[in-house]
Amino acid sequence: MALTLSLLFLSFLLLPQSPCLSPTSLSPYLSGATLLHNYENMLKTFKIFIYTPSTPFHFPHAPASLFYNSLLRSPFLTHSPAEAHLFFVPFSPDTSTRSLARLIRQLRNNHPYWNRTLGADHFFVSPAGIDYSSDRNLLELKKNSIQISLFPVTSGYFIPHKDITLPPFNPSPLPLSDTPDENSTFKTSFLGYLRWDGKTESNLVNEFKGDADFLVEEKSEPLNYVRSLKESKFCLFLYHGDVAWMVDAMAWGCVPVVIVDRPIQDLPFMDTLRWSDMALLVAVRRGGAERLKQLLNGVSEEQYVEMREAGMAASNHLVWKEEPQPLDAFHMVMYQLWLRRHAIRYARREFV
Template sequence: MADLLQSSSIVPSLLLLLHLSIFTVLAVQAKPSPYLSSLFFTDYNKMLETFKIFVYNRDNKNQSDFTSPVKLLFHESLLKSPFLTTNPDEAHLFYLSFPHNTTTTRQISRFINNLRTDLPFWNRTLGADHFHLSCNRTGPESYRNFVELRKNSVQISCFPTIEAMFIPHKDLSLPPLNPPLLAHHEPELMTRTGKLLGYFWGKDSESTVMDELRDNPEFLIESEPSDWNDYAEKLSSSKFCLFLYNGDVFGIGTAFRFGCVPLVITDRPMPDLPFSDVLRWSEMAVFVGIGGGVAELKSALGRACGDRYERMRELGMQASRHFVWNTYPQPYDAFHMVLYQLWLSRHTIRYV
């Protein structure tokens, strides 16, 4: 056999195949990815196959006071999803669906006390394998059951959240609803030679920073576009889309989709970014402190231009499908990504 190998072209062919295989692996690894983990797709598929959620109070027709449309959409999508189980013993997580009249901390505490009295599941982890929706619930935390809820259970909030109401190591945030009228607009996939360096649209257009940019020909600052076609065109022709973190940030996912790199002006850290434990936010968006004013903003834009800009734009467009809310959930959309984050939270720790 050794003589055969030495006297034939098998060895060179095998070496060529080996080199090609190594090159392919390296090429795949080198491809820019918006995900923090290379196992994202493997874990996501495993979630689809195995994740089970038990819902308390499932038959109650008057569910929580869903003042937030995105909160209602998540709730309804979950109740119609294949992830639910009627067998609590096979559930990874438990969904606390509070009745409509459960709004104060005392009422919430009483609701949880009934759960721990009637059923064994809360007491096993003191609520650490439970999750609930809460975008604006505040109040005194003097009730033991409410303290356990806030300390242990996963809270799903609306983005951006109230700073004191978000615990980074466990809580999640819902990405904003995307403008429905842009659903049928196809982004123009072009190199940004752009008419505009930066574009801002929102009710906070009268802020000091926006005021300073208003007369700069490289920026367009407006309270609202003339129509959705106009909005889509401006997103497609702008290199950066500006957002005030403490203002209206609903368009971040849309900016990603149209290849407009978000620049977020913030007055504090942002632990509540949607999918922060899944996506490489620092490589898809630019973050600027509000204290530096326009000078710091322009400096950040300058650093983000060039080769880094095209990479940020590409990663953002790859991740944009995760920010889309559908009436009927689709693979990898916002609903499934929130569930994926819950799936990552299924390994619970008991807090005493």
């Protein structure tokens, strides 16, 4: 029954939402048909084995904690390693490199599964990500195993096409169930909105504050926050700044603009969602707020509407629930793991 409801919901999301635009222009997916087929198979067959933690631990970051707790309660778990597609290596975020190396060495010596793939069918949660190391155990963990981290990840701590980032979690209570649908009319008062954390000082933020086309607020009350999202055409995010409200922005039809000075490949669910058609990645090293204004005003109304609608549709998959729902953030993380379950089986060899 749960599988049927999930597929019905997904089928609804994949249907064209407007006669004015083609399904392709509205769809937030790289391939909706592939997602539908794979998601059904994942629900039926995907199994994960969790190693017993060597010491008690918890994840202090909300997305990581929600993922781990949801996984523990999910039907994806198996107590039989023989039927597992992937193996989860649990450890505390503050584990030292020496202790982490010892943990991997113990897995290698006490279990047969790590050596079959040199860790390629294993995954772990590290909110900040892990760096490269000369230690052989940590090097295999870094290069081969799937890392799940918080978005955004420090440069060098994330390997595209292998690693996964968790969608941000915004603790502010917002009535997302009351957000407008993709076809609702909208009127904006501001070109860009920046919800400033009050900590990140920059010349660019000061320029935004002095420009009437931009709205800059600190720690808004929830009602003012919603109004600001509704009245703004674009929502501005400083990469490695406060991105917790990005999903809220998308749900309310405010197109995300990520201000970053280099290409990024750690946006959540990049294997599934067409971020290039839902958000703008811009560098404003020169020109500041005025240059950004030129870029945003250069987006055609047709392109903007398509980005807004695709982002609103995609936001359904980026929301964390205390009790997981079909195709929510937890299930989409599982889907990213499902896509990575095919590991290369290395010839087994003895290690000293």
